[in-house]
Amino acid sequence: xxxxxxxxxxxxxxxxxxxxxxxxxxxxxxxxxxxxxxxxxxxxxxxxxxxxxxxxxxxxxxxxxxxxxxxxxxxxxxxxxxxxxxxxxxxxxxxxxxxxxxxxxxxxxxxxxxxxxxxxxxxxxxxxxxxxxxxxxxxxxxxxxxxxxxxxxxxxxxxxxxxxxxxxxxxxxxxxxxxxxxxxxxxxxxxxxxxxxxxxxxxxxxxxxxxxxxxxxxxxxxxxxxxxxxxxxxxxxxxxxxxxxxxxxxxxxxxxxxxxxxxxxxxxxxxxxxxxxxxxxxxxxxxxxxxxxxxxxxxxxxxxxxxxxxxxxxxxxxxxxxxxxxxxxxxxxxxxxxxxxxxxxxxxxxxxxxxxxxxxxxxxxxxxxxxxxxxxxxxxxxxxxxx
Amino acid sequence: xxxxxxxxxxxxxxxxxxxxxxxxxxxxxxxxxxxxxxxxxxxxxxxxxxxxxxxxxxxxxxxxxxxxxxxxxxxxxxxxxxxxxxxxxxxxxxxxxxxxxxxxxxxxxxxxxxxxxxxxxxxxxxxxxxxx
Numbered sequence: 001x002x003x004x005x006x007x008x009x010x011x012x013x014x015x016x017x018x019x020x021x022x023x024x025x026x027x028x029x030x031x032x033x034x035x036x037x038x039x040x041x042x043x044x045x046x047x048x049x050x051x052x053x054x055x056x057x058x059x060x061x062x063x064x065x066x067x068x069x070x071x072x073x074x075x076x077x078x079x080x081x082x083x084x085x086x087x088x089x090x091x092x093x094x095x096x097x098x099x100x101x102x103x104x105x106x107x108x109x110x111x112x113x114x115x116x117x118x119x120x121x122x123x124x125x126x127x128x129x130x131x132x133x134x135x136x137x138x139x140x141x142x143x144x145x146x147x148x149x150x151x152x153x154x155x156x157x158x159x160x161x162x163x164x165x166x167x168x169x170x171x172x173x174x175x176x177x178x179x180x181x182x183x184x185x186x187x188x189x190x191x192x193x194x195x196x197x198x199x200x201x202x203x204x205x206x207x208x209x210x211x212x213x214x215x216x217x218x219x220x221x222x223x224x225x226x227x228x229x230x231x232x233x234x235x236x237x238x239x240x241x242x243x244x245x246x247x248x249x250x251x252x253x254x255x256x257x258x259x260x261x262x263x264x265x266x267x268x269x270x271x272x273x274x275x276x277x278x279x280x281x282x283x284x285x286x287x288x289x290x291x292x293x294x295x296x297x298x299x300x301x302x303x304x305x306x307x308x309x310x311x312x313x314x315x316x317x318x319x320x321x322x323x324x325x326x327x328x329x330x331x332x333x334x335x336x337x338x339x340x341x342x343x344x345x346x347x348x349x350x351x352x353x354x355x356x357x358x359x360x361x362x363x364x365x366x367x368x369x370x371x372x373x374x375x376x377x378x379x380x381x382x383x384x385x386x387x
Numbered sequence: 388x389x390x391x392x393x394x395x396x397x398x399x400x401x402x403x404x405x406x407x408x409x410x411x412x413x414x415x416x417x418x419x420x421x422x423x424x425x426x427x428x429x430x431x432x433x434x435x436x437x438x439x440x441x442x443x444x445x446x447x448x449x450x451x452x453x454x455x456x457x458x459x460x461x462x463x464x465x466x467x468x469x470x471x472x473x474x475x476x477x478x479x480x481x482x483x484x485x486x487x488x489x490x491x492x493x494x495x496x497x498x499x500x501x502x503x504x505x506x507x508x509x510x511x512x513x514x515x516x517x518x519x
Contacts, residue, residue, distance in 0.1 A: 072437070
């Protein structure tokens with residue numbers, strides 16, 4: 001195979017794996033959400049179908065599939081059916097460019113009488129040198145799905161929900177974008193993988209051309225961008241339309257918002273989009289502020305040495321083990337944030353709409369501009385507060 | 388340079404298109420397949436086909452005119468978003484050129500920010516952000 005053909009094949013396979021991973025995660029998250037909400041509200045939650053209610057997911061899937069196909073009167077069929085499909089796109093495209101772990105190095109080997117390798121497989125759907133810009137770009141496509149659903153189902157509740165949701169999304173996109181500007185200032189790159197590799201080792205910073213090392217703390221972005229973290233964290237809640245910002249589907253006022261007329265599998269596709277968005281947001285939080293796949297007090301080299309001793313000096317196997325260890329570390333961080341999303345949803349009440357807009361425009365926007373100026377000035381004073 | 392660009396296209400942009408196509412096929416295919424399984428809708432059931440309303444007959448459809456207050460938000464968003472986009476290239480090169488042209492970069496952006504903040508205060512004072 002030619003080089004290009006090989007690379008394309010590898011990339012396509014990796015992307016499919018990431019996409020299927022996202023689709024598989026959705027039932028687990030739905031289970032976690034239902035069990036978690038029951039735990040928080042002192043109920044039992046689904047506990048009858050299988051151990052801990054785990055096979056409830058399968059029962060739900062069967063039920064979703066067996067629902068009646070329904071197209072409301074006066075609905076625009078293309079928009080009505082297109083919206084749930086489009087809802088999947090932003091999350092799937094964004095998740096494919098998240099760097100999950102350290103690359104796997106395959107040393108040269110022989111198979112079928114041919115020499116292969118050496119190869120380097122990045123644990124990332126595809127490597128983008130403009131990762132953040134790309135993720136911001138595809139995430140904005142989410143607004144189309146909302147508006148398509150709202151207009152297409154020809155119901156006033158849907159339309160109001162879609163209008164609210166899109167206004168909310170664009171309002172918080174500003175604070176989100178400005179928080180990311182501060183992150184780009186800090187790391188000096190758009191590449192997510194480079195951001196992660198900048199956060200290795202103990203906390204190191206330069207102040208007035210002198211280097212300080214705080215060995216008890218990891219070199220994570222949160223220590224350089226505490227305000228940016230708060231702004232980004234709040235904005236991603238609003239962007240993914242979750243409580244306390246789920247004004248789009250506030251059931252007391254709008255029945256169910258933009259997906260009032262949806263049921264069965266179409267509803268499930270919307271859920272996939274929402275949970276996919278949560279996964280992307282959690283991954284970005286881990287990458288920007290919590291060191292990506294890095295484990296505190298452990299370097300990649302030390303883990304690799306440990307894996308080498310475990311694998312009996314097989315470099316390929318050791319590389320795979322290292323990659324798996326760091327993948328586990330990354331997934332633990334992502335899982336913690338996903339739990340945080342669920343925790344917040346079942347703890348906080350909903351905002352009022354004018355409060356929501358005031359928070360977005362009058363509080364978060366000025367603070368995020370202030371955060372950028374602060375970061376730039378500190379970087380200037382320190383002459384390169386390098387990570 | 389041309390070879391590099393071609394490589395970029397193959398490595399980075401083609402997978403995006405492939406993935407987007409896969410996602411559309413996945414979603415659309417699943418919608419089609421599930422529509423084959425479930426019970427069929429009776430097209431003469433007018434009450435069931437009506438837009439959802441809480442137990443009473445609907446008074447109006449969504450295609451009647453509704454006052455959209457959100458247009459002002461949308462316009463202000465576009466203005467600010469373009470200004471945010473302008474900050475990205477600056478943020479990217481800021482650290483790289485800090486030692487050679489740091490003061491220039493900082494002052495230029497502070498001037499830009501001052502204009503941006505002035506515009507923001509203007510919008511605020513003129514009740515552009517008022518939600519009533």
